[in-house]
Amino acid sequence: MPTPLLMPALSPSMTEGTLARWLKKEGDSVTAGEALAEIESDKATIEFESPETGTLGRILVPDGSEGILVASPIGLLLLPGEDAQSLDVTSATAAPAPSSADPATKTAGSAAASAQAAPTETRVFASPLARRVARTQGIDLAGVTGSGPRGRILKRDVMTAAKPAVASATPIPPAQVQAPAAAAPVPSSSALYEDVPLSAMRKVIARRLTDSKQTVPHFYLTVDCQLDQLLRLRAEFNGRGDGVRLSVNDFVVRAVALALRKVPAANASFTETAIRYYKDVDISVAVATPGGLITPILRHADHKGLATISAEMRDLAARARDGKLKPDEFQGGTFSISNLGMYGIRQFEAIINPPQGCIMAVGAAEPRIVVQDDAPAVATVMTCSLSVDHRVVDGAVGAEFLAAFKKLIEDPVSMLL
Numbered sequence: 169m170p171t172p173l174l175m176p177a178l179s180p181s182m183t184e185g186t187l188a189r190w191l192k193k194e195g196d197s198v199t200a201g202e203a204l205a206e207i208e209s210d211k212a213t214i215e216f217e218s219p220e221t222g223t224l225g226r227i228l229v230p231d232g233s234e235g236i237l238v239a240s241p242i243g244l245l246l247l248p249g250e251d252a253q254s255l256d257v258t259s260a261t262a263a264p265a266p267s268s269a270d271p272a273t274k275t276a277g278s279a280a281a282s283a284q285a286a287p288t289e290t291r292v293f294a295s296p297l298a299r300r301v302a303r304t305q306g307i308d309l310a311g312v313t314g315s316g317p318r319g320r321i322l323k324r325d326v327m328t329a330a331k332p333a334v335a336s337a338t339p340i341p342p343a344q345v346q347a348p349a350a351a352a353p354v355p356s357s358s359a360l361y362e363d364v365p366l367s368a369m370r371k372v373i374a375r376r377l378t379d380s381k382q383t384v385p386h387f388y389l390t391v392d393c394q395l396d397q398l399l400r401l402r403a404e405f406n407g408r409g410d411g412v413r414l415s416v417n418d419f420v421v422r423a424v425a426l427a428l429r430k431v432p433a434a435n436a437s438f439t440e441t442a443i444r445y446y447k448d449v450d451i452s453v454a455v456a457t458p459g460g461l462i463t464p465i466l467r468h469a470d471h472k473g474l475a476t477i478s479a480e481m482r483d484l485a486a487r488a489r490d491g492k493l494k495p496d497e498f499q500g501g502t503f504s505i506s507n508l509g510m511y512g513i514r515q516f517e518a519i520i521n522p523p524q525g526c527i528m529a530v531g532a533a534e535p536r537i538v539v540q541d542d543a544p545a546v547a548t549v550m551t552c553s554l555s556v557d558h559r560v561v562d563g564a565v566g567a568e569f570l571a572a573f574k575k576l577i578e579d580p581v582s583m584l585l
Contacts (some may be wrong), residue, residue, distance in 0.1 A: 170225050173243040175236045178209040178495050182240055185209045191233040192224045213491040222247040226255045278458045287374045294321035301326045323354045369459040380522050385558040388517050395533050395548045398580040417507050418478045419528055422583050425449045425469035427572040434569040437503050437523040438559045452501030454490040462488050515551040525560035527555045
């Protein structure tokens, strides 16, 4: 009896996903642990590995199918010695379950069956986002060259293909331009907006943040930190010529980690029966991606120096934007940081990332008038706001944490000791 290949759950909250593309064809031999397909969840793209050694007997779900329910059959694997004639019997009982949220995927099973009977066509490997953009731009994906893994077409490839089409339009000589009509027709309502379908990632973000804002009792604490010493130390480090390039955010991560070590009561989360205090300091750092916000995790951040933090964060952020994080690299975390300083935002309050008890919002470092020695002076100041789950952390604990953070960030040499 062929072994059904089931849609995997890449995270505890995942209920459906997208089969981006198959890496093997029907009839290909595979070994246990070899990549069979690329699966897209709400957070990342993961390679789906074969559970056994055998032959990919049948593909039940074609490339690009969205909304495939977790544990639904997506293919059939023939183990050594199994008869290929049994595929037809198994296929009839292993039709993939479509998602009720996406009517287009309700035909995934029948489409897969039709694909088996129809002549083989050249497949176009493209991300779901690239396909949607191509539809809105009127771009034929068959003529687009992909820059993604194994030639997969990404959104940027479609946008690049669209630019020459616009540029090649023949301009009308000024003499031939006619005056506009006296009364232009009123555009239809469909021309006034464009509906872009929600991605799986955006659906999860919407659900989780709505639940957080509605069910978690937030309160907010704010502190101003002077960064002049930090900026001088950073410039000294970056001028050493050893390839290490530290950002202000690297110092922020380091200061948060050490402050949590000093005030462990802020490194906690709420459960229905207890307050959970974490022994490890795992910092989730918000990274903006084309699909939405994702928070890769810097594990054991309190035990890592600035150079290590910098290198790991660059790697995590790059793979987050490419959708290549592994599930354990974005699941968990004990405390979050969201930094919008690079966008010139002076101050904001972030929404808590459940089940964590705190998230710190970091604003821009900018020159401000301050009072020093009873006289006005100019200093570089950064505003940081702490959003706190009042079920977990009281105001005094939150204030104690921010005081510890401020002391570290304003005396950066102490972070090196």
